[in-house]
Structures are given as structure tokens and as C-alpha cells.
Amino acid sequence: MLAVELVAVVFLVGLTVRAVFRKEFTPWMVVLFGYRLLELVAFFAAAYRVVGITGPGRRAETIGPCLYFSIITITTIGYGDWYPLPQARVFVAFEALIGWLYMGLFIAALTNYLGRRKA
Numbered sequence: 001m002l003a004v005e006l007v008a009v010v011f012l013v014g015l016t017v018r019a020v021f022r023k024e025f026t027p028w029m030v031v032l033f034g035y036r037l038l039e040l041v042a043f044f045a046a047a048y049r050v051v052g053i054t055g056p057g058r059r060a061e062t063i064g065p066c067l068y069f070s071i072i073t074i075t076t077i078g079y080g081d082w083y084p085l086p087q088a089r090v091f092v093a094f095e096a097l098i099g100w101l102y103m104g105l106f107i108a109a110l111t112n113y114l115g116r117r118k119a
Contacts, residue, residue, distance in 0.1 A: 013098060017105060026113070033106050037074070040102070044095045045070040052085040059085075074099035 015036075019029060045066040053060045053069050060066055060082065069082045073095045084092045 013102065019109065029109065029113075033102075033109075037102065040095070040098060041067065041070045041074055044074065044091060047091045048084070048088055051088040051091060053082050053088060054085060055082040070095065075103075076100055 045063060048060070048066040048069055049063055053066060055065060060069070065082055069084075072079055072082075073092055076096050076099055078096075
């Protein structure tokens with residue numbers, strides 16, 4: 001199940017990259033970027049719920065800490081109060097990489113759109 005979701009995540013990032021390089025960025029893309037970012041956070045939170053994260057003396061048993069950990073990871077803040085179990089480290093690395101790439105693409109696309117709009 002997680003493999004199918006991972007393919008969907010890669011597909012969504014691919015669509016984003018395509019929109020940036022084809023200069024198809026419109027105001028609606030801001031909404032789409034936000035929606036895709038929420039999808040990514042939700043996907044990884046669900047993955048962390050399955051494979052496990054641990055925190056202050058206990059393993060996360062609800063979705064709340066997993067959502068928090070996913071947001072902290074995708075923004076590459078990483079406070080260190082929750083951390084992944086060994087089997088979840090691949091997901092954490094992938095989410096941090098996607099977050100870094102996604103934010104960079106979003107800023108590039110937005111800058112490109114605003115530059116074209118002024119011209």
C-alpha cells in the first residue's frame with residue numbers, strides 16, 4: 001500500500017516540476033501547490049503512523065504526533081522531540097528531500113510568474 005502512495009507522491013512532484021519548466025504557473029497553481037503540500041504531509045503522516053516514530057518516552061500511537069512530525073520534517077526544521085524508528089528513516093529522508101525540492105520549485109515558479117506579470 002505504501003508503495004502505491006509513494007508512486008503517487010513522485011507523480012505529484014513530477015507534475016509540479018513540469019508546470020514550473022513549461023512556465024504554466026497561474027494563480028490557481030498557488031492553490032494546487034498548497035493542496036499538493038497538504039497531500040504530501042498527510043501521506044507521510046500516514047506512513048509514520050504505520051512504520052513508527054518515537055518521542056518523549058513513548059511511541060506515537062495517534063495521528064497527531066505523526067502530522068506534527070511530518071510538517072517539521074517537510075519544512076526541514078527538525079526539532080528533535082520526535083524521531084523516526086530505524087524502519088522509518090527512509091521515509092524521513094525522502095520527505096525532507098521532497099520538501100526541500102518542492103519549496104524551491106514553488107519559490108522559482110512564483111518568482112517567474114510575478115516577473116512575467118510585471119513585464
